[in-house]
Amino acid sequence: MFDKLTKQPVDKIMQLMQMYREDSRDGKIDLGVGVYKNAQGVTPVMKAVKEAERQLLESQETKAYVGLLGDPAYHDAMIDLVLAGAVAREQVAAAATPGGTGACRQAFELIQMANPEARVFVSNPTWPNHLSILKYLEIETVSYRYFDEDTRAVDFAGMMADLDGLKAGDVVLLHGCCHNPTGANLNLTEWQQVVDKLNAKGAVPMIDLAYQGFGDGLDDDAAATRLVAASCPETLIAASCSKNFGVYRERTGILLGVSADASKSALVQENFSFLNRQNYSFPPDHGARVVTMILTDPALRKMWEEELEETRLGMLKLREQLAGELQRLSGSDRFGFVAQHRGMFSRLGLPSEAVDKLREENGIYMVGDSRINVAGLNEKTVPVLARAIVDAGS
Secondary structure, three states: OHHHOOOOOOOHHHHHHHHHHHOOOOOOEEOOOOOOOOOOOOOOOOHHHHHHHHHHHHHOOOOOOOOOOOOHHHHHHHHHHHHOOOOOHHHEEEEEEEHHHHHHHHHHHHHHHHOOOOOEEEEEOOOHHHHHHHHHOOOOEEEEEOEEOOOOEEOHHHHHHHHOOOOOOOEEEEEOOOOOOOOOOOOHHHHHHHHHHHHHHOOEEEEEEOOOOOOOOHHHHHHHHHHHHHHOOOEEEEEEOOOOOOOHHHOEEEEEEEOOOHHHHHHHHHHHHHHHHHHOOOOOOHHHHHHHHHHHOHHHHHHHHHHHHHHHHHHHHHHHHHHHHHHHHHOOOOOOHHHHOOOOEEEOOOOHHHHHHHHHHHOEEOOOOOEEEHHHOOOOHHHHHHHHHHHOOO
């Protein structure tokens, strides 16, 4: 049997991580993997997470299964964090999942069950795993323009023109904030126009919300998701706690299905249960329980929000520093977009030869399309990166 297996495509980001690990040079810089790092290059355990885990260790008396959909208290806490009353609670079905990736996978499978003919419209570019999972499930995808390579901003006119091709029942995958890999986001006026287009076409929005709190703040980053959920008859939302709670390895995510009324929501909930049972039965609970404790305890929540805000502002400061340093060294403001983008990522627009040169000559690792993880920088490495970019002739 095994000899009939074929080799699978190499994950370029995983390959980049391996190359970085094998590089013995001092001063190498990792801007590839999408994990938050502090100025010391460490992905820290947040103080609120440590305290919640301490309390949990002392109080937890069983490791028995919670339920196919996870803990209802986790559902309520996350629904409040993401939607904040934008729709009635009874309109929302919820399922705890192994991270945001698990939520996306379950959402795609639900789409396939509900409408095998549905096409999923995906931004160009998008997170590579979106396309990988959709291809594996043999769901037809349609690319829509999103990023203007010249301005490094959203190509909104192109996006709307491509969404004209929607048919009733199609799904549009949208990034709720902090677009990965570009860092370029729609404004709320543009979001409203997208909502109007979806409703006119009878299409269903699916929002991947992986970075709430990393862009403009917890509420601002969720504003578009709340607008869509309140304005469309049906919405799927895949949310992750990996970044904003720093619980990457705990695989803590949630899938939400917003329906027009409670009776439809109950049907969605039943299907979420079925899908969880088929894929992994009971979702992991440790991370979800820690998140629930933080969100429902005023002292822990205050601690968490303060640290998250410190993280967000730190990334904005690095963006501004990098944009300023590039302008100083190059005499051009063509990298000004770096300060305007939000979240962990920006796509710099460097040619592949420059990306290779930065890695080979300077030990600076970024994804081949020149996506950088801003959180991989610190005050001392920003000038190093800026100088290397300018010296590479970019």
